[in-house]
Amino acid sequence: MINIHEIYQSIQGESTLAGVPCTFIRLAGCPLRCTYCDTLQAIPFDSGSAMGMDDVLTQVAIWESPLVLVTGGEPLVQKNCLLLLQKLLDTGVTVQLETSGALSIKSVPVAVRKIMDIKTPGSGEEQRNHWQNIQHLHAHDEIKFVLKDQLDYEWCRQIIHERLKDTSATILLSPCWGQLNAEDLCAWILQDKLPVRMQLQMHKVIWGAEKTGV
Numbered sequence: 757m758i759n760i761h762e763i764y765q766s767i768q769g770e771s772t773l774a775g776v777p778c779t780f781i782r783l784a785g786c787p788l789r790c791t792y793c794d795t796l797q798a799i800p801f802d803s804g805s806a807m808g809m810d811d812v813l814t815q816v817a818i819w820e821s822p823l824v825l826v827t828g829g830e831p832l833v834q835k836n837c838l839l840l841l842q843k844l845l846d847t848g849v850t851v852q853l854e855t856s857g858a859l860s861i862k863s864v865p866v867a868v869r870k871i872m873d874i875k876t877p878g879s880g881e882e883q884r885n886h887w888q889n890i891q892h893l894h895a896h897d898e899i900k901f902v903l904k905d906q907l908d909y910e911w912c913r914q915i916i917h918e919r920l921k922d923t924s925a926t927i928l929l930s931p932c933w934g935q936l937n938a939e940d941l942c943a944w945i946l947q948d949k950l951p952v953r954m955q956l957q958m959h960k961v962i963w964g965a966e967k968t969g970v
């Protein structure tokens with residue numbers, strides 16, 4: 757069994773696969789409290805319903821999406837998340853996992869394309885970063901920073917130079933929605949020649965920031 761907040765189909769709004777039709781599996785529960793969290797509804801551990809693995813797979817199969825994203829909350833809090841990831845891979849789809857970076861990703865199947873946050877000071881959860889995770893990232897994985905202000909950007913730039921200089925994963929910088937001007941972030945990246953990819957949350961551009969289940 758696994759505790760599911762919601763399952764729905766949309767367009768992947770972030771990552772290097774932004775724009776691809778995608779089925780979202782949102783697991784319930786998160787131990788973090790990021791200041792900018794946009795999925796507050798999925799933070800409580802009782803915000804979901806227990807579902808059997810086969811029922812989850814049956815529901816996912818209805819949409820026939822080439823891409824399935826497991827997200828949260830923090831999906832890795834639930835130990836059956838690893839089993840779900842493997843079962844999804846076994847169906848032949850591309851599987852992405854969004855994780856806060858606060859829990860170990862060591863046991864996540866290698867074929868899963870991980871999108872791992874590094875929490876900045878502005879998130880209020882910087883102390884949760886599980887730095888050993890960096891060594892478990894591969895070329896198809898992605899590291900995401902959500903930046904609230906210039907201080908966050910400068911902290912992130914230092915982390916890239918000091919801790920991420922040898923990573924083969926793609927580094928994504930996202931301006932925090934409504935808080936950091938995307939134009940400013942573009943200018944800083946270009947000025948510093950940072951080896952990153954800037955991204956917007958495409959789903960918020962399309963449907964607005966408040967809409968859920970898209």
Ligand code: SF4
Pocket residue numbers: 786787788789790792793794795796799828829830856
């Ligand atoms: S890790 Fe994600 S779900 Fe949890 S509080 Fe932070 S932004 Fe929200």
